[in-house]
Amino acid sequence: MSEQELKALRVRIDSLDEKILELISDRARCAEEVARVKTASLAEGEKPVFYRPEREAAVLKRVMERNKGPLGNEEMARLFREIMSSCLALEEPLKIAYLGPEGTFTQAAAMKHFGHAVISRPMAAIDEVFREVAAGAVNFGVVPVENSTEGAVSHTLDSFLEHDMVICGEVELRIHHHLLVGENTKTDSITRIYSHAQSLAQCRKWLDAHYPNVERVAVSSNAEAAKRVKGEWNSAAIAGDMAANLYGLTRLAEKIEDRPDNSTRFLMIGNQEVPPTGDDKTSIIVSMSNKPGALHELLVPFHENGIDLTRIETRPSRSGKWTYVFFIDFVGHHRDPLIKAVLEQISQEAVALKVLGSYPKAVL
Numbered sequence: 001m002s003e004q005e006l007k008a009l010r011v012r013i014d015s016l017d018e019k020i021l022e023l024i025s026d027r028a029r030c031a032e033e034v035a036r037v038k039t040a041s042l043a044e045g046e047k048p049v050f051y052r053p054e055r056e057a058a059v060l061k062r063v064m065e066r067n068k069g070p071l072g073n074e075e076m077a078r079l080f081r082e083i084m085s086s087c088l089a090l091e092e093p094l095k096i097a098y099l100g101p102e103g104t105f106t107q108a109a110a111m112k113h114f115g116h117a118v119i120s121r122p123m124a125a126i127d128e129v130f131r132e133v134a135a136g137a138v139n140f141g142v143v144p145v146e147n148s149t150e151g152a153v154s155h156t157l158d159s160f161l162e163h164d165m166v167i168c169g170e171v172e173l174r175i176h177h178h179l180l181v182g183e184n185t186k187t188d189s190i191t192r193i194y195s196h197a198q199s200l201a202q203c204r205k206w207l208d209a210h211y212p213n214v215e216r217v218a219v220s221s222n223a224e225a226a227k228r229v230k231g232e233w234n235s236a237a238i239a240g241d242m243a244a245n246l247y248g249l250t251r252l253a254e255k256i257e258d259r260p261d262n263s264t265r266f267l268m269i270g271n272q273e274v275p276p277t278g279d280d281k282t283s284i285i286v287s288m289s290n291k292p293g294a295l296h297e298l299l300v301p302f303h304e305n306g307i308d309l310t311r312i313e314t315r316p317s318r319s320g321k322w323t324y325v326f327f328i329d330f331v332g333h334h335r336d337p338l339i340k341a342v343l344e345q346i347s348q349e350a351v352a353l354k355v356l357g358s359y360p361k362a363v364l
């Protein structure tokens with residue numbers, strides 16, 4: 001390519017950037033107008049609802065449907081995710097609590113779902129995220145709920161039994177773990193590997209093969225593991241990209257998770273109900289009386305009505321010995337007539353039924 005051609009292309013890029021800049025500013029002004037309209041049409045004492053997950057899902061889906069390349073659909077949606085995040089920040093900067101410290105996968109999930117134009121607060125434990133939302137100190141919380149290799153995150157499920165929360169979104173992240181060391185680490189003298197218990201479990205086979213005699217130390221998060229390694233010469237951490245970059249660690253081995261499709265699902269919790277989008281999921285908690293066939297009775301209405309169950313989890317109910325509650329996720333919105341009828345049918349047999357929320361299926 002000649003210098004001349006390169007110069008001409010850069011002139012074209014400059015001119016396109018100017019147009020993009022103008023269009024984004026136009027869009028941002030529209031968002032300011034939206035905020036004005038939302039505030040003007042309120043009844044006495046009513047609070048405006050700026051964040052609209054159902055609208056955001058529709059915007060991102062439309063972008064993906066209309067995209068003709070060469071950028072991929074996900075790439076394009078990510079760009080629009082950030083534009084919308086900044087537009088919403090003009091209306092109201094969202095405050096988000098997540099399972100910290102900084103650098104956790106939960107923080108990455110929060111950014112994937114809400115974009116970067118939010119005020120985010122790391123919390124030391126899952127229960128603290130729930131409490132922060134319940135106290136109204138933040139608009140939403142982000143917590144992990146299940147991993148494709150290790151299963152349910154029981155702290156999250158148990159927290160739903162203790163707090164009244166509305167689930168308003170979900171996000172899935174591919175989880176890649178790396179073995180990380182600091183600049184002072186003597187890599188042939190590693191005697192200890194830190195990580196969160198779930199991550200150690202997700203890399204069990206790799207550790208058995210490569211570091212069979214090294215002590216595995218479970219700490220409160222992967223980011224905490226990365227932080228500890230920074231100051232020690234004989235230890236390594238298992239953590240992801242965010243923690244590696246945040247603490248300036250080197251990847252001694254990359255993508256060491258046992259299953260290549262290792263993914264974690266996260267939930268957005270708040271107290272705002274989300275209207276139907278036509279492509280939703282619902283999460284419920286049900287407790288049944290402790291009698292033979294109770295689980296069968298619970299599942300039959302879903303089967304008979306062709307409702308797609310995406311997950312079922314059992315936890316001790318905490319209200320009696322050997323009594324259980326079922327966490328069930330399925331496709332549909334609790335306001336859909338069919339789902340409404342099924343939930344009514346179940347509640348006639350159940351000891352208790354609580355809808356935790358209906359929310360758009362993850363777009364990104």
Ligand SMILES: O=C(O)C(=O)C[C@]1(C(=O)O)C=C[C@@H](O)C=C1
Binds near residue numbers: 031034088
């Ligand atoms: O459509 C709205 O209600 C808006 O507030 C605008 C907008 C956007 O930028 O598209 C911003 C925030 C909402 O969460 C959804 C969409």
